[in-house]
Amino acid sequence: MTSDSNSSSSDSSSGRDDRNPDSGSEPDPNPESIDQSLDAIENQLASISMASRSPTATLDDDEEEEEDQSAEQLTIGNGSVEEEIGVAGAIDSIEDEHIVDNNNIRAELPGVIAESPSFEWKNISEGDEVERPLSPNSSGYAGERGSTSGGDDVNDDEEDTEIRVVENDGVSGSHEQWVSGKRYPDEDDASVSWRKRKKHFFILSHSGKPIYSRYGDEYKLAGFSATLQAIISFVENGGDRVKLVKAGKHQVIFLVKGPIYLVCISCTEEPYESLKGQLELLYGQMILILTKSVNRCFEKNPKFDMTSLLGGTEAVFSSLIHSFNWNPATFLHAYSCFPMAYATRQAAGAILQDVAGSGVLFSLLMCKHKVISLVGAQKASLHPDDLLILSNFIMSSESFRTSESFSPICLPRYNAMAFLYAYVHYFDIDTYLILLSTSPDAFFHLKDSRIRIETVLVNSNVLGEVQRSLVDGGLHIEDLLMDPGSRAGANSSHLGQPRPAADSSGRITDGFVGIGGPAGLWHFIYKSNYLDQYVSSEFSSPINSLRQQKRLYRAYQRLYASMHDNGTGPHKTQFRRDENYVLLCWVTQDFELYAAFDPLADKALAIKICNRVCQWVKDVENEIFLLGASPFSW
Amino acid sequence: MGCSSSVPDRSAGRIGGINPDNGGVVDAKNLKVKLVLLGDSGVGKSCIVLRFVRGQFDPTSKVTVGASFLSQTIALQDSSTVKFEIWDTAGQERYAALAPLYYRGAAVAVVVYDITSPESFSKAQYWVKELQKHGSPDIVMALVGNKADLHERREVPAQDGIDYAEKNGMFFIETSAKTADNINQLFEEIAKRLPRPSPS
Numbered sequence: 001m002t003s004d005s006n007s008s009s010s011d012s013s014s015g016r017d018d019r020n021p022d023s024g025s026e027p028d029p030n031p032e033s034i035d036q037s038l039d040a041i042e043n044q045l046a047s048i049s050m051a052s053r054s055p056t057a058t059l060d061d062d063e064e065e066e067e068d069q070s071a072e073q074l075t076i077g078n079g080s081v082e083e084e085i086g087v088a089g090a091i092d093s094i095e096d097e098h099i100v101d102n103n104n105i106r107a108e109l110p111g112v113i114a115e116s117p118s119f120e121w122k123n124i125s126e127g128d129e130v131e132r133p134l135s136p137n138s139s140g141y142a143g144e145r146g147s148t149s150g151g152d153d154v155n156d157d158e159e160d161t162e163i164r165v166v167e168n169d170g171v172s173g174s175h176e177q178w179v180s181g182k183r184y185p186d187e188d189d190a191s192v193s194w195r196k197r198k199k200h201f202f203i204l205s206h207s208g209k210p211i212y213s214r215y216g217d218e219y220k221l222a223g224f225s226a227t228l229q230a231i232i233s234f235v236e237n238g239g240d241r242v243k244l245v246k247a248g249k250h251q252v253i254f255l256v257k258g259p260i261y262l263v264c265i266s267c268t269e270e271p272y273e274s275l276k277g278q279l280e281l282l283y284g285q286m287i288l289i290l291t292k293s294v295n296r297c298f299e300k301n302p303k304f305d306m307t308s309l310l311g312g313t314e315a316v317f318s319s320l321i322h323s324f325n326w327n328p329a330t331f332l333h334a335y336s337c338f339p340m341a342y343a344t345r346q347a348a349g350a351i352l353q354d355v356a357g358s359g360v361l362f363s364l365l366m367c368k369h370k371v372i373s374l375v376g377a378q379k380a381s382l383h384p385d386d387l388l389i390l391s392n393f394i395m396s397s398e399s400f401r402t403s404e405s406f407s408p409i410c411l412p413r414y415n416a417m418a419f420l421y422a423y424v425h426y427f428d429i430d431t432y433l434i435l436l437s438t439s440p441d442a443f444f445h446l447k448d449s450r451i452r453i454e455t456v457l458v459n460s461n462v463l464g465e466v467q468r469s470l471v472d473g474g475l476h477i478e479d480l481l482m483d484p485g486s487r488a489g490a491n492s493s494h495l496g497q498p499r500p501a502a503d504s505s506g507r508i509t510d511g512f513v514g515i516g517g518p519a520g521l522w523h524f525i526y527k528s529n530y531l532d533q534y535v536s537s538e539f540s541s542p543i544n545s546l547r548q549q550k551r552l553y554r555a556y557q558r559l560y561a562s563m564h565d566n567g568t569g570p571h572k573t574q575f576r577r578d579e580n581y582v583l584l585c586w587v588t589q590d591f592e593l594y595a596a597f598d599p600l601a602d603k604a605l606a607i608k609i610c611n612r613v614c615q616w617v618k619d620v621e622n623e624i625f626l627l628g629a630s631p632f633s634w
Numbered sequence: 635m636g637c638s639s640s641v642p643d644r645s646a647g648r649i650g651g652i653n654p655d656n657g658g659v660v661d662a663k664n665l666k667v668k669l670v671l672l673g674d675s676g677v678g679k680s681c682i683v684l685r686f687v688r689g690q691f692d693p694t695s696k697v698t699v700g701a702s703f704l705s706q707t708i709a710l711q712d713s714s715t716v717k718f719e720i721w722d723t724a725g726q727e728r729y730a731a732l733a734p735l736y737y738r739g740a741a742v743a744v745v746v747y748d749i750t751s752p753e754s755f756s757k758a759q760y761w762v763k764e765l766q767k768h769g770s771p772d773i774v775m776a777l778v779g780n781k782a783d784l785h786e787r788r789e790v791p792a793q794d795g796i797d798y799a800e801k802n803g804m805f806f807i808e809t810s811a812k813t814a815d816n817i818n819q820l821f822e823e824i825a826k827r828l829p830r831p832s833p834s
Contacts, residue, residue, distance in 0.1 A: 289728070290728060308727050309726075309727060309728045310728075311675060311726045311727060311728070312675060312697035312724075312726050313697075315697075393699075397697065397699045398696040398697075399680065399696045399697060399698045399699050399702060400699065402680070402684065402696065402702060403702040403703060403704050403722075404702070404703050405698075405699060405700055405701065405702045405703065406700050406701055406703065407699045407700020407701070407724075408700060408729075408732060422700075440732075440735050441735075443703070447703070
């Protein structure tokens with residue numbers, strides 16, 4: 001299994017037919033048949049990678065060359081980034097060089113990678129999709145691994161097919177136009193189209209019964225599920241745990257949660273840690289619907305069929321999986337706040353605070369996936385991941401928009417074993433209120449609380465402000481002022497103010513001016529570690545299309561994973577240049593900044609800009625963050 | 635019925651529950667009643683309610699989560715009014731264990747099935763039995779065969795519904811939320827059958 005998945009990739013797609021049909025639905029404890037199952041999945045994976053193999057191959061030499069270029073180190077200059085990081089910066093750059101060297105040492109082990117300290121799925125050294133560092137011993141994969149970035153990324157994921165159909169002009173759109181729900185339900189593992197899908201997610205039970213599949217019909221995928229189960233139990237029988245299988249371009253990531261197994265099969269080249277995080281969220285989403293006590297069903301009956309318990313929730317899962325492409329909260333583990341004037345947010349917070357404590361555990365006022373205000377009862381704290389899956393659940397369930405509702409939900413990070421009861425009411429198409437209680441009888445109390453809240457929100461025009469702010473958006477990089485000293489009367493960088501014309505004074509005049517912000521700044525994300533909140537700048541030219549936005553998020557995601565790599569990190573700064581962007585990342589105890597610049601941006605200037613961004617964020621923090629409004633700690 | 639970890643124990647005999655005021659009577663001429671809709675998923679419970687409350691029909695199916703709450707007041711010929719506080723419950727299996735939360739204290743239960751689906755008719759019978767066991771003893775029950783516009787795909791004969799309803803002391807009607815056929819009649823008929831408080 002470990003060594004020949006490559007050679008089996010030449011087996012052609014008929015490999016699937018070799019599968020022992022008996023190993024399908026009834027996994028046999030007999031090791032021989034598990035071996036057969038393993039062979040079968042190997043063949044399946046091989047044929048999947050055959051199906052999507054890119055015809056373009058790059059030479060190793062080229063790639064290593066590009067890697068050298070892209071791994072340009074952050075050098076010590078005289079900007080304040082360096083002032084703050086000081087000596088640590090120098091150490092970082094040494095570490096980074098060491099990592100680049102690792103590149104060649106690192107073996108891309110094909111086959112099963114078990115949980116062992118010696119293995120690290122490193123991505124720090126991966127420049128971008130373009131620069132795939134290939135170790136000499138992985139040359140067997142060169143043909144498959146070496147797909148050129150552009151092509152791969154452009155074709156990336158059929159998951160956005162609908163978007164492209166909806167917006168044929170391809171210019172800036174929004175992910176909300178994406179069609180939710182189960183797609184391609186007629187496919188199964190015999191369908192060519194199914195095999196070509198770039199990112200599969202599966203949930204199955206420990207007896208191999210399918211629970212959820214992103215594509216295709218769960219029942220038709222019973223055989224495939226059983227094969228996945230066989231791999232997991234084969235490794236478990238050896239006293240080990242399977243984390244990752246590589247088969248050509250494909251990674252198969254496994255996550256075991258008691259009797260529930262989650263598997264992602266992906267050729268999107270996302271880092272292992274990112275994909276594992278996505279499986280964790282998928283599991284959390286399932287727990288939100290059912291609570292962890294669903295495990296008891298498996299104690300009573302190991303062959304319990306869970307699919308019916310999740311009836312009608314396809315849209316919830318597909319919307320979550322879709323959000324892995326556009327919502328940075330899925331990898332930052334932080335939530336984002338709706339940008340609005342401080343006084344307005346205070347008014348909203350005050351009334352939420354007022355109802356909290358009277359039997360309301362959490363009150364959340366949300367606009368789409370962003371928090372307007374949020375209050376917890378004393379000592380109750382809400383984890384950002386719980387917030388993510390809760391808002392995803394509510395926004396993807398259309399019935400909440402129709403009328404006020406009362407539904408049991410579970411917050412896995414709060415208490416994975418018990419249901420809370422959620423009162424949900426939409427004030428308008430975007431803005432909604434969630435009141436959570438521990439009592440199943442709380443509906444009328446929560447309804448009364450909502451009426452009180454609504455009266456205040458209407459009287460203080462909070463809802464009107466929200467609509468206005470929706471149009472204005474949050475931080476626009478064009479509004480970033482270069483010289484903090486000249487900010488007298490420069491209120492333009494605050495939210496809720498009329499935005500100035502394109503080239504008002506105070507903009508940078510020295511140096512390169514990109515299409516977007518000053519000095520070629522295209523976009524940034526700032527995460528406050530204390531608040532567990534992040535702010536992301538509004539997209540502007542040239543990051544206009546959804547495809548470009550998704551590509552940028554993938555780049556951030558890789559950057560995040562490389563900065564937080566346990567094996568080599570954590571790191572403090574990273575500067576990387578490739579043909580798509582200059583990416584600059586700066587991690588301190590207080591915050592993390594991820595910024596994307598024009599690939600031709602000047603390094604010293606980019607560093608200067610990042611300092612300005614941090615200053616800007618501090619200047620407007622009470623408009624873009626929810627600050628200590630309530631007595632809970634995260 | 636799957637997991638029912640923190641579902642209230644129905645034997646606990648908790649009174650009230652989701653029921654603001656147990657009487658439900660505002661005065662002799664103006665009644666306020668709690669009504670619960672039960673039935674398999676996809677039979678059209680939400681469509682019946684939305685047709686009744688808002689006069690709308692949305693052909694795209696929106697799966698109800700937990701339960702939706704709506705209210706509607708109708709005027710009867712004798713100039714009395716009835717305000718229905720409607721709990722439109724989700725039909726999914728995982729919510730079945732929560733149903734007592736919604737039907738407890740209900741004066742009216744509307745059990746819905748889809749005339750093109752014998753399975754949904756069996757499920758309706760399950761709900762009738764459940765209500766007989768655990769519902770209020772004087773609950774008014776209606777059996778509704780929905781999607782009557784799909785008569786060419788009918789699999790549950792109207793007579794089966796009539797017979798079952800009669801055996802269980804229920805009121806029977808076939809409706810179509812799509813064409814609005816019999817929707818208002820359903821609620822008017824329920825209103826007529828409500829026990830009236832004796833004038834004092």
